Amino acid sequence: MEPTLHFGSDQVLLLNCILAIMIFGVSVTLKPADFSRVVxxxxxxxxxxxxxxxxxxxLTCAFTWVLDIEPTLALGMMLVAACPGGTFSNIMTFLARGNTAVSVSMTAVSSVGSAVLTPFNFALYANLNPNTQPLLQSIAMNPVHLAGLFFGVLIIPxxxxxxxxxRWPAWARRTEPGFRVFSVVTLVGFVVVAVGQNLNTLMSYLGVLVAVVIGHNTLALLMGYLSARFAQLNEADTRAITLEVGIQNSGLALAILFTFFPNQTxxxxxxxxxxxxxxxxxxLLSWLWNRKPVGEVSRVE
Structure with missing residues (x-):
């Protein structure tokens, strides 16, 4: 039987506020040029x-289908795969001597596009996989509420x-690192407390969980790297894309889960x-790449 985590409306609201603060903090250094650069x-x-x-x-859908991964784990993987790039990909790219401008542009565009593409991809591939289709159809997810969540915790911040x-560029440069630290510490703390409520039950399939997530993350990093190589991009761009695809916005996934799937531990x-x-x-990848300079690459201004 699927273990249950119990979250009150106040806890869900708190997580959504944390995610909104995280997105706001990262966005203070974004510029319109980060969007127009894609054009x-x-x-x-x-x-x-x-x-x-x-x-x-x-590929996540195919991965879960071929390996016959347990439906709730597979749905979790599909949701994470459908989310945009994570907020720490820009810092990782900078440390990896990658093209930070490309990373920032991807984060900006994917964050906005995720309002449509995340629910679309999640619903599409969860329905295509015959193992996850019945579970998805048994869960009611109000599309209006989902759109409200995206705009409230992603687009508006x-x-x-x-x-x-x-308006205040000096303030933005000074406070942005603090926003990142606050957001990640608070989010990790929330996850630790929430999962700790059912730690004994979760330990029963910890080995499978670890293998699934590590394998999935490796697939994401590999997809980013191979896509860049196939496009014949230079080393700095390749590093940026690899990290952008491999670092997903799992905070957004958690916000969706706590709001719409509160019983799916x-x-x-x-x-x-x-x-x-x-x-x-x-x-680790950033540390390894940092030891291998690629020449002069773009940085966030």
Whole structure:
């Protein structure tokens, strides 16, 4: 029987506020040029966005189907795969000596596009997989409420963050690191407390969970890398795209789960462990790449 995590409306609201603060904090350094750069120099960002929103969700569906992964774990993987790039991908790219401008542009565009593409990809591939289709159809998900969640925790904070950053640029540069630290510490703390309520039950399939998430994250990193190589991009762009695709916005996945799937502990465990593991894998990859300079690459201004 699927273990149950119990969340009150106050806890869900708190998580949504944390995610909104995280998006706001990251967005204060975004500029309109980060969006227009995709039009001016589209090759690298579009290759990355194709891997992010087309290849990764499709291959995740195939991965879970072929390996016959337990439906709730598979749904968690599909939801994470459908989410946009994570907020720490830009920092990881900078540390990896990658093209930070490409990473920032991808984050900006994918965050806005996820309002449509995340629910579309999740519903599409969860229905295509015959193992997850019955479970998805048994869960009621109000599309109006879902749209409200995206605008409340993603789009509105992003727009407000950009506006504040444009109005007070010195303040934005000074406070943005603090926003990142506050957001990740608070989010990890919330996940630890929530999962800790059913730790004994979760331990019963911890080995499978760890294997599934590590394998899935490796697939994401590989998809980013191979997409960049197929597009014949330079090393700096390749590093940026690899990290952007491999670091997903698991916080958004958790917000969706706590709001619409409060009884699906396995799905939450996938998103929660993803949020921890992708920082480890991305950090290790950034450290390795940092030791291999690629020459002068773009940085966020």
């Amino acid at each position: 001016r120099a589209p090759k690298a960002p579009l290759a990355g966005l194709f891997a992010q929103f087309v290849l990764l969700p499709a 992003l727009v407000l963050g950009m506006m504040c950053g444009q 396995s799905m939450m465990a996938v998103a929660a462990f993803w949020g921890i593991w992708h920082l480890i894998s991305g950090g």
